[in-house]
Amino acid sequence: MPFEGIGAAVRRKEDARFLSGHGSYTDDINRPGQLYAFVRRSDRPHAKIRSIDTSAAATAPGVVAVYTGADMAAENIGGLPCGWQIHSKDGSPMKEPPHPVLAVDKVRHVGDPIAVVIAETKQAAKDASEQIVIDYEDLPAVASLRDAIAPGAALVHDDAPGNICYDWHIGDKVVVDAAFAKAAKVVKLDLTNNRLIPNAMEPRAAIGEFDGYSGDYTLYTTSQNPHVIRLLMGAFVLHIPENKLRVVAPDVGGGFGSKIYHYAEEAIVTWAAGKVRRPVKWTAERTESFMSDAHGRDHDTTAEMALDAEGNFLALRVSTLANMGGYLSTFAPCVPTYLYATLLAGVYKTPVIYCEVKAVFTNTVPVDAYRGAGRPEATFLLERLVDACAYDTKTDRVAIRRKNFIPADAFPYQTPVALQYDSGNYQATLDACLKAADHAGFESRRTTAAAKGKLRGMGVSTYLEACGIAPSAVVGSLGARAGLYEVANIKVHPTGSVTVYTGTHSHGQGHETTLAQLVCSQLGVPLDQVDIVHGDTAKIPFGMGTYGSRSLAVGGSAMVKAMDKIIVKGKKIAAHLMEASVDDIEFKDGTFSVAGTDKTKTLTDISLAAYVPHNYPIEELEPGLDETSFYDPKNFTFPGGCHVAEVEIDKDTGVVEVVNFVAVDDVGRVINPMIVEGQVQGGVAQGIGQALLEHAVYDESGQLLSGSMMDYTMPRADDLPNITVGTEITLCTHNPLGVKGCGEVGAIGSPPAVINAIIDALKAYDVRHIDMPATPQKLWSIMAAK
Amino acid sequence: MPQVTLTVNGKRHTVEVEGRTLLVELLREKLGLTGTHVGCDTSQCGACVVHVDGVSAKSCTMLALQADGTSVLTIEGVAAADGTLHPMQEMFREHHALQCGFCTPGMVMSAIDLVNSHPGGLTEKQIREGLEGNLCRCTGYHNIVKAIAAAWPLMHGKAAAAE
Numbered sequence: 001m002p003f004e005g006i007g008a009a010v011r012r013k014e015d016a017r018f019l020s021g022h023g024s025y026t027d028d029i030n031r032p033g034q035l036y037a038f039v040r041r042s043d044r045p046h047a048k049i050r051s052i053d054t055s056a057a058a059t060a061p062g063v064v065a066v067y068t069g070a071d072m073a074a075e076n077i078g079g080l081p082c083g084w085q086i087h088s089k090d091g092s093p094m095k096e097p098p099h100p101v102l103a104v105d106k107v108r109h110v111g112d113p114i115a116v117v118i119a120e121t122k123q124a125a126k127d128a129s130e131q132i133v134i135d136y137e138d139l140p141a142v143a144s145l146r147d148a149i150a151p152g153a154a155l156v157h158d159d160a161p162g163n164i165c166y167d168w169h170i171g172d173k174v175v176v177d178a179a180f181a182k183a184a185k186v187v188k189l190d191l192t193n194n195r196l197i198p199n200a201m202e203p204r205a206a207i208g209e210f211d212g213y214s215g216d217y218t219l220y221t222t223s224q225n226p227h228v229i230r231l232l233m234g235a236f237v238l239h240i241p242e243n244k245l246r247v248v249a250p251d252v253g254g255g256f257g258s259k260i261y262h263y264a265e266e267a268i269v270t271w272a273a274g275k276v277r278r279p280v281k282w283t284a285e286r287t288e289s290f291m292s293d294a295h296g297r298d299h300d301t302t303a304e305m306a307l308d309a310e311g312n313f314l315a316l317r318v319s320t321l322a323n324m325g326g327y328l329s330t331f332a333p334c335v336p337t338y339l340y341a342t343l344l345a346g347v348y349k350t351p352v353i354y355c356e357v358k359a360v361f362t363n364t365v366p367v368d369a370y371r372g373a374g375r376p377e378a379t380f381l382l383e384r385l386v387d388a389c390a391y392d393t394k395t396d397r398v399a400i401r402r403k404n405f406i407p408a409d410a411f412p413y414q415t416p417v418a419l420q421y422d423s424g425n426y427q428a429t430l431d432a433c434l435k436a437a438d439h440a441g442f443e444s445r446r447t448t449a450a451a452k453g454k455l456r457g458m459g460v461s462t463y464l465e466a467c468g469i470a471p472s473a474v475v476g477s478l479g480a481r482a483g484l485y486e487v488a489n490i491k492v493h494p495t496g497s498v499t500v501y502t503g504t505h506s507h508g509q510g511h512e513t514t515l516a517q518l519v520c521s522q523l524g525v526p527l528d529q530v531d532i533v534h535g536d537t538a539k540i541p542f543g544m545g546t547y548g549s550r551s552l553a554v555g556g557s558a559m560v561k562a563m564d565k566i567i568v569k570g571k572k573i574a575a576h577l578m579e580a581s582v583d584d585i586e587f588k589d590g591t592f593s594v595a596g597t598d599k600t601k602t603l604t605d606i607s608l609a610a611y612v613p614h615n616y617p618i619e620e621l622e623p624g625l626d627e628t629s630f631y632d633p634k635n636f637t638f639p640g641g642c643h644v645a646e647v648e649i650d651k652d653t654g655v656v657e658v659v660n661f662v663a664v665d666d667v668g669r670v671i672n673p674m675i676v677e678g679q680v681q682g683g684v685a686q687g688i689g690q691a692l693l694e695h696a697v698y699d700e701s702g703q704l705l706s707g708s709m710m711d712y713t714m715p716r717a718d719d720l721p722n723i724t725v726g727t728e729i730t731l732c733t734h735n736p737l738g739v740k741g742c743g744e745v746g747a748i749g750s751p752p753a754v755i756n757a758i759i760d761a762l763k764a765y766d767v768r769h770i771d772m773p774a775t776p777q778k779l780w781s782i783m784a785a786k
Numbered sequence: 787m788p789q790v791t792l793t794v795n796g797k798r799h800t801v802e803v804e805g806r807t808l809l810v811e812l813l814r815e816k817l818g819l820t821g822t823h824v825g826c827d828t829s830q831c832g833a834c835v836v837h838v839d840g841v842s843a844k845s846c847t848m849l850a851l852q853a854d855g856t857s858v859l860t861i862e863g864v865a866a867a868d869g870t871l872h873p874m875q876e877m878f879r880e881h882h883a884l885q886c887g888f889c890t891p892g893m894v895m896s897a898i899d900l901v902n903s904h905p906g907g908l909t910e911k912q913i914r915e916g917l918e919g920n921l922c923r924c925t926g927y928h929n930i931v932k933a934i935a936a937a938w939p940l941m942h943g944k945a946a947a948a949e
Binding site for chain 1: 804806814819820821822823824825826827828830831833860861862864865869871875878879880882884885886887888889890891894911913914915917918920921922923924925926927928929930931
C-alpha cells in the first residue's frame with residue numbers, strides 16, 4: 001500500500017467530481033415543485049418605511065406569494081441572533097438592537113431586505129419584485145467610522161447613543177501609561193485596515209422545503225456550519241424544534257468566513273416553504289452578495305510603541321474604532337476584541353499592553369469575520385508599527401524584530417493580553433524565510449531594478465495568530481454564547497471500510513482527503529476505503545463547522561479520540577477471539593496481535609466479528625464498531641511565521657508588481673503538504689489583494705460604490721506572483737495531532753509584508769506609512785509630490 | 787416562446803426559451819448541466835465558460851438564441867465517456883489547482899482553449915494573461931498556472947518537460 005497517511009501529499013479524493021462538473025452546490029440542487037424567491041432590498045442607506053404596496057407584485061404573472069416584514073412579525077418570527085456578547089469597560093452589556101429578517105419600519109443599509117416575492121420562475125419573481133412600491137422617508141446616514149462617532153451624528157439605532165455598540169478594553173492602562181512616561185522613545189502610527197468584501201466564488205444560495213404531513217423542514221444552504229444554522233434559526237428565529245429541522249450544507253464554493261453567519265435569506269426560504277407548501281429556492285446575484293454578505297476588517301486605529309534607548313519594546317498602547325455595520329452579524333462583536341486585541345503581543349515580548357476598542361454602528365452592510373478575522377488587523381498594526389519603530393530609530397527592521405522576539409526557550413509564554421502560547425520558534429521561521437527570499441542578495445536586485453527605472457523594495461512581516469477555535473470555557477467566559485467543541489462519529493463497517501461523520505465542513509479545504517489520511521495513519525485503512533461525510537444535520541451527531549482554522553486542531557482531535565475508542569474496543573474483541581488477555585493485545589498498521597506470539601487478527605476480522613458475530617463476548621461487550629467523541633481544545637493553537645514580499649514600483653505609473661513572495665510558516669504537524677501549500681498560497685493571494693487592490697468603498701451618503709466585480713478589484717492571475725511556501729515546524733503541545741492550522745496564516749501575515757516592501761521601495765521619498773490598498777494613484781501621487 | 791436548437795456535448799437538443807434566456811440558464815435549468823456555474827452578474831468571473839464551436843465563451847454573456855445551430859461543449863463533456871479525465875483535468879488534480887471547485891469548470895474550459903490556441907508554446911506570462919477572464923478566490927492561481935503549463939505538452943503530444 002502506498003504511503004497515504006499523515007505527511008503524504010496525496011492527491012485529493014474530491015477532485016474528480018469537481019473537475020468533471022459533478023459537484024453538487026446548493027444552486028445545482030432542484031427540488032420537485034420548486035418555486036423561486038427574489039428579495040427586494042433597500043436602495044437607501046437609511047430610511048423610514050412609510051408604506052409598502054405589494055398589490056401589483058402579488059398579481060403579477062407567475063407570482064405565488066409576496067411577504068414583508070409585517071407578515072413575519074405577525075407570526076412572531078424572531079430577529080437574527082448574535083452569538084457573542086461583549087461587555088463595555090463600565091460592565092454594561094453591548095447594545096444589541098433587533099435585527100429583523102425583513103425590515104419592518106426602517107432600513108439601515110443599502111441591501112437591507114424588505115420583501116420577498118415567491119414565483120414559478122426566477123425571472124417572474126424578479127420582475128414582480130420591481131412592482132413593489134416602497135414609500136421611504138430618507139434619513140441622514142452615517143457611512144464611515146469617523147462620521148458615525150461625530151457629535152450629533154444620525155443614529156443607526158435609537159437605543160445605541162453615539163452609535164456605540166460597546167466601548168471595551170483589555171490590559172492595565174495605568175501600568176502602560178507609566179511605561180510610556182519612562183520611555184526613551186515613543187513611536188506612533190495612525191492606520192486604517194481597509195474594508196473588504198469576501199467574494200467566495202459561489203454566491204450564497206438557500207432552498208427551503210416543508211413536508212406538510214410530517215411537519216419536517218429541510219434547508220439546503222451555502223453554510224460553513226449547518227448545525228449552527230439549525231440551532232440559531234430553529235431556536236431563535238423560526239421556532240422549529242431540531243427534530244423537525246434538517247440543515248444540509250452540500251458542496252460549498254468557498255466561504256472565507258462569509259458563510260458562517262445565519263443570514264436572513266435562510267430563514268425566509270424555510271419559513272416561506274412552510275407557507276406555500278412547496279420548496280423555495282433563492283440564489284444571490286453577485287450584486288446582492290456585495291450588499292448582503294458580511295464584509296470584513298474596517299478598523300481605524302492609533303497605535304503607539306514605547307521603546308527604551310536600546311530599542312527594546314516597553315509597552316504598546318492601541319485605540320481602535322471597529323465598524324459593525326448596520327446590525328450585529330453572528331460573530332461580529334468578538335472579532336475586534338478577542339480575536340484582535342489578544343493578538344497584540346504578536347511574536348514580541350512587549351511586557352505590557354493596553355488596547356481599547358469602540359465598536360460602531362454605521363449605515364453599511366454588517367461586518368464580521370473574514371479570513372483571519374481580527375488577527376490580520378492586529379498583524380497589520382504590529383508589523384507596520386515595528387517597521388515604523390525601525391524607521392524612527394534608524395535601526396535595521398530585521399534586527400529590531402530579532403531583539404524583541406519571544407525566545408524559543410520561553411514557551412509556554414504568557415502574554416500580557418490573556419493568551420498563553422504553547423510553542424513556536426520565531427527566529428527559525430525568520431531565518432528560513434530570509435534565506436529562501438535571498439534577503440542577502442536584495443540590494444543588488446534593487447540596483448538592477450533601478451537601472452530599468454523600477455523602484456524595488458523588500459518587506460518583512462513576522463506574525464503570529466491564534467486559531468483552533470476554541471476552548472469552550474475560555475470563550476464562554478469571554479462572551480461566546482456557545483461552546484466550541486467538535487464532534488466525530490466514526491463507523492468501521494462490517495468488512496472494514498470506514499465512514500467518518502465530522503461536524504466540521506469542507507468548502508475547499510480538502511477534508512475528504514486530509515481527514516481520511518488521519519484514519520489511514522491511526523487505523524491502517526487504505527484511503528480509498530475511507531469516506532468523510534460532512535454538512536448534514538441528519539447524518540452527523542453535532543458540530544460547530546469550519547472557521548478559525550479549527551477543522552484539524554479540533555475536529556481532527558475528536559477523530560483521534562473516537563479512533564482511540566475503536567482501538568480499545570477492537571482490542572477487547574481481539575482478546576476474546578485469540579483467547580488472550582486484553583493487556584497483551586497490540587494494535588499497529590491495522591492489525592491486532594498478541595504480544596510475543598504470531599497470532600494476529602486484522603481490523604476487518606475484528607469489525608466482521610463486531611457486527612455479525614458467531615463468537616463474541618456478548619455478555620461483556622455490545623456488538624458494533626462505531627464510536628463518537630467530542631473534543632474540547634485545551635487552548636488555542638498558535639501558528640506563526642515570516643512572510644517576505646519583494647515589489648517593484650513603476651515610477652511613471654505607480655503600478656506595483658509583487659515580483660517575489662516567500663512564506664515560511666509554523667503550522668504545526670503537516671498532514672498533507674500539498675494542501676498546506678495551497679492553503680497558504682490562497683491566503684497570501686487574499687492578503688496581497690487587501691494590500692494592493694481590494695477596498696469596499698461607501699460614499700458619504702452610504703451608497704456602496706464598489707458594488708460589483710467591475711468596481712471591486714478582485715486579484716486576477718496576472719496581479720499575483722508565484723508564491724513560495726515553506727514550513728518550519730514546532731508541534732502544538734496540547735492536541736493529540738500536534739497540529740496548529742494553516743487556513744488563515746496566508747491572509748494574516750502577508751498584507752504588512754507587501755506594504756513594508758512598498759515603503760522600502762519608496763525610500764527616496766521618505767514615506768513612513770501608506771494605508772491599504774496601495775493603489776497606483778496613491779503611489780503616483782506620493783512620487784509626483786516630491 | 788422561441789425555440790433554439792443546438793448540440794451540447796455531442797447531443798442535439800431543441801428547447802423553448804424566452805428571448806432573454808441566457809445560454810448558461812439554458813444549460814443549467816433546461817438541460818440540467820449544472821457543472822457550468824454562475825459566479826457573478828457582470829461577466830467578470832468566468833465560472834460559466836464553455837466552448838461554443840470550439841472557442842471559449844462566457845455563457846452568461848450569450849443569449850440562448852445566439853447559440854442556435856452551434857455546438858457547445860461544457861465541462862460535463864470534457865472527460866472521456868468512460869470517465870478518463872482530459873489531460874487538463876488530470877493536471878489540475880495533479881497540481882492541486884482547485885480547492886472549493888466552483889471556478890474550476892470555467893477555469894478548465896478557458897485553460898483548454900488557451901492551450902489549444904497556442905500550439906507553439908505558452909509562457910507563464912501568457913498563461914497568467916490568458917486567465918484574465920477567470921476569477922479564483924481559493925488558490926492564488928499559482929497551482930492553476932502550473933497545471934496549465936504541465937498540460938500543454940500533454941495536449942500537444944510533446945513529452946512532458948522534466949520538472
